[in-house]
Amino acid sequence: MKCAEAGNMSNGRFSHLLRGVWLLWLWQAVFVSGTGSKLWEVPTTSFTSSSNLSESRQWEHDCQYRHLQEGVRITADIPPRLDGTWVSTRCEVRPGPEFLTRSYTFHPSRHFQALQHYYTDSGCEDPAYSLIIRGKLRLRQASWITRGATDAEHHLSKVGIVVHSPAAKQRLASRLPPACVGSTLGRLMPGKLFELYNTRAGRGCLAALGFSMMEMEVIRVETQHHSHGRKVQELFLGDIHTDWTQRTQYRPTGYQQPLQNAMHHIHPCPMCALVYRSTEQRPPVLHRSPAAHLSLTGRWVSQRCETRPNILFLTRDFIFDPDQHAWEGIYRHYSDPICSQPTFTLRASGHYAQGNPSVKISGATEFVFKVTQVRVTAEEESTAKLLNGSKPGKCGRAGGWEVGMEQDLTPTAGCNLLGIKLPHKEFELFKTELDHRKHPLLFIGERPTDGSSPDRPQRRPTSFQAPMVLCSGGETHPSHRYGFNSKQVQLAVSGADRLAQLVLLVLGCVLLSWSCVY
Numbered sequence: 001m002k003c004a005e006a007g008n009m010s011n012g013r014f015s016h017l018l019r020g021v022w023l024l025w026l027w028q029a030v031f032v033s034g035t036g037s038k039l040w041e042v043p044t045t046s047f048t049s050s051s052n053l054s055e056s057r058q059w060e061h062d063c064q065y066r067h068l069q070e071g072v073r074i075t076a077d078i079p080p081r082l083d084g085t086w087v088s089t090r091c092e093v094r095p096g097p098e099f100l101t102r103s104y105t106f107h108p109s110r111h112f113q114a115l116q117h118y119y120t121d122s123g124c125e126d127p128a129y130s131l132i133i134r135g136k137l138r139l140r141q142a143s144w145i146t147r148g149a150t151d152a153e154h155h156l157s158k159v160g161i162v163v164h165s166p167a168a169k170q171r172l173a174s175r176l177p178p179a180c181v182g183s184t185l186g187r188l189m190p191g192k193l194f195e196l197y198n199t200r201a202g203r204g205c206l207a208a209l210g211f212s213m214m215e216m217e218v219i220r221v222e223t224q225h226h227s228h229g230r231k232v233q234e235l236f237l238g239d240i241h242t243d244w245t246q247r248t249q250y251r252p253t254g255y256q257q258p259l260q261n262a263m264h265h266i267h268p269c270p271m272c273a274l275v276y277r278s279t280e281q282r283p284p285v286l287h288r289s290p291a292a293h294l295s296l297t298g299r300w301v302s303q304r305c306e307t308r309p310n311i312l313f314l315t316r317d318f319i320f321d322p323d324q325h326a327w328e329g330i331y332r333h334y335s336d337p338i339c340s341q342p343t344f345t346l347r348a349s350g351h352y353a354q355g356n357p358s359v360k361i362s363g364a365t366e367f368v369f370k371v372t373q374v375r376v377t378a379e380e381e382s383t384a385k386l387l388n389g390s391k392p393g394k395c396g397r398a399g400g401w402e403v404g405m406e407q408d409l410t411p412t413a414g415c416n417l418l419g420i421k422l423p424h425k426e427f428e429l430f431k432t433e434l435d436h437r438k439h440p441l442l443f444i445g446e447r448p449t450d451g452s453s454p455d456r457p458q459r460r461p462t463s464f465q466a467p468m469v470l471c472s473g474g475e476t477h478p479s480h481r482y483g484f485n486s487k488q489v490q491l492a493v494s495g496a497d498r499l500a501q502l503v504l505l506v507l508g509c510v511l512l513s514w515s516c517v518y
Contacts, residue, residue, distance in 0.1 A: 073225040076337075079139050079150055080221035082106035086235040086259035087275040089266070090433075091124035091286055094256075095242040095446065096210075097361055097462040099124055101275050101284055102259060104235070112137050112154075114213070117283040120168070122362045127283040128168040132160045132193070137216055145311060146218055146253050148337030149236075154216035159197040159206060162280045163190050172209075180205040191281055212248040214238060215256060220337075222258070233261035239309055242449045242463070250449070254309035257466060268436055294365055294432050296320035300442045300468040305339035309449050313337055316468060318442075325351045327369070333379075342379035347406070349373045350423070360462055364431040364443075371424050374414065377406040390417040426453060427460040433467070441467035 088101040099122050103115040114133040120126045135156040143149040163169045169188060188194045196205050206212075218238035225231050237259070238252025260266065262276045274284035302315040317330040328349040335341045348371045355366035376396070378384035384401040392398035395415035396407035414420035429445040445454065445461025454460055 072227075075223050075225065076148060077221055077223070078142060080219050080235075082112075082137075082219070082221065082235070083108055085262040085276060087262050087265070087272050089260050089269055089271055091119070091122060092257060093122060093361065093463045094240050095247075095461075095463045096244060097122070098210075101271075101278070101286070103275050103278055104259060106137065110136050110138060112216075115278060115280060117278060120171075122364075123288050124284070124286040125288065127164040127285065129161055129163045129172065130280045130283050131196075131211070132158075132162075132280040133213060134158045135213070139219070143218060146307065146337075147311075147313075147335075148307075149218045149220045149255075152217055152219050154213055156197065156213060157199055158195060159211070160193045160280065161188070161196050162193050163188055164283065165190055176205060176208045180208055193280060207248050210244055210247055212250075214248070214250060215240065215252060218252045218255070220255065223264075231264050232266050233264040234258035235261070236307075239449070240463075242446060242461070246449070252309070253311060254307050266436060294430065295322070295440075296430075296442070297322055299471040301471045303466065303469055305334070305337060306466050307337060308447065310451060313339055315339055318468065320352075325353065327352050344379050344383045345377040345406075347375040347377075358429060361429070361431065363433075364429050366460065367428040367430055369426050369428050371422065372410075374409045374420055374422060375406050376409060376415070376418070378403050387415075387417065390415065424453070424455075426455060427457050428454070429461045429464070431464065435467075435469075440470045442470070443467050 083106055085103060085105045087103045092100050092102065094100065099119040101117045101119075101124055104112060105114075106112045112133075112135055114131075114135075116131045116133070117124075118128045118130070120128050133156065135154055135158075138153045138155075140151040140153060143151045163172065169190065215237040220236040222234045222236070223231055224234070235258055236255040239254040239256055240252075241247040241250040260269070260272065262272060265272050271284070271286055274286060278284040297320060300316075300318045300320070302317070306314055306316070308314065313334040313336060315332045315334075317332070319328050320326070326349075328347065331346040331348070332339070333343045333345065335343050350370050350372040352367055352369045355368060358364040358366055376387070378387060378401050381403055384403050387395060387401040388399050390396075390398065393412055395417045396409050396412055401407065409415050409420060410422060414422040414424075431443040433441045433443070435441050443464035446463040446465050447461075448454065448459070452459075
């Protein structure tokens with residue numbers, strides 16, 4: 001149902017949902033207005049009142065964030081300091097799928113130069129074409145939509161393209177409209193720079209490529225302060241819409257995977273040097289990442305406080321038992337970008353079935369998940385009040401929501417207020433890699449930007465969320481702890497964070513007049 005249609009509903013679950021979310025947002029807005037009106041003031045209590053602000057994470061789960069606790073302090077500057085070159089640390093996967101590496105350079109004059117190298121393969125070993133983008137960036141104020149981020153405006157001056165093979169030129173021709181093929185690709189030779197756009201020309205060919213630099217509209221820079229004075233700086237830019245038709249107009253509210261400062265990056269990082277030295281004529285050819293056998297056994301946890309589109313901050317904690325195909329996911333949701341102010345916790349469980357290798361992304365595997373049980377814990381009073389506004393029999397025990405008390409939603413077949421329906425099936429995509437320390441990483445399919453569900457095979461993700469790490473001290477047998485029954489349907493769900501996303505997605509529709517699905 002579109003937002004306009006949902007707006008006509010009265011005395012229904014949507015009105016309760018909207019009222020509760022609006023009150024939560026209004027409370028945050030009142031808090032912001034009470035803290036002052038400085039241009040760079042950020043709406044969170046975790047920041048000081050100085051113009052050069054910093055924050056520090058306080059992680060409470062010893063296994064989940066052990067690697068960040070080992071002498072590492074993380075700060076975020078407001079406004080962000082961008083001067084320098086920022087590079088990809090791995091072959092990036094965007095929805096589509098698209099495979100690319102990025103190298104962005106920012107100058108004190110506010111001008112920037114961005115290099116985007118596109119590839120035919122998920123290992124970034126076969127370059128197809130490169131884009132060189134020049135423009136100007138103006139930082140604005142701290143974002144009211146994505147807390148902890150800075151809003152910005154970008155203006156493009158030139159966009160050039162270099163194709164790297166006749167085959168790549170032919171593939172581009174199949175994607176572009178006839179006008180672009182005739183006027184552009186007809187004169188394009190491999191290895192030669194051709195100008196696709198300047199301030200006097202239109203953007204028709206850029207749009208046909210799905211090209212957009214709207215990622216520059218939301219910016220965050222984090223600095224990891226390691227022991228012995230070493231530091232790592234990461235640049236978070238806006239997320240890319242999972243729907244190709246929406247990506248050129250979409251104003252991001254979440255982040256892509258971060259770029260790292262070329263001078264302050266994780267060591268060793270051989271890819272960093274390759275990307276840093278690249279040019280539009282010489283794209284980096286990456287070394288194949290160490291192979292990692294897809295084994296889900298054990299406990300996988302978030303590496304950081306994660307940001308999702310539509311004002312979501314969360315951490316994920318998964319346990320898999322391949323022997324019984326059992327699975328449980330714990331999604332801890334917060335109201336701030338350092339995950340220090342909990343709002344509610346969602347615990348989902350069920351079973352899963354492993355499918356075939358992906359034909360779209362080499363090394364990835366298809367899965368089908370079905371959640372059979374969901375438990376929710378309200379972590380703050382406003383969330384408990386919102387849930388207590390649900391109709392009897394529609395969201396746990398009516399009027400029984402209390403802060404810190406977990407409720408099982410299985411008896412009510414989910415929760416209409418949260419958009420939870422049980423049982424629920426999703427079509428997923430998993431991939432594993434080894435990081436620079438040869439530690440396993442787990443990539444799980446990216447959630448749809450509009451808050452909908454990949455409930456059909458054709459809606460299976462084509463890109464990934466932030467990688468999770470294998471927790472060496474975690475439990476590896478969820479069936480012993482949570483009483484899984486192997487005779488249940490051999491399926492589960494890996495994307496339960498979208499259940500909470502539906503709540504805050506409504507707010508985005510109201511504030512920004514975006515289209516959404518309820």
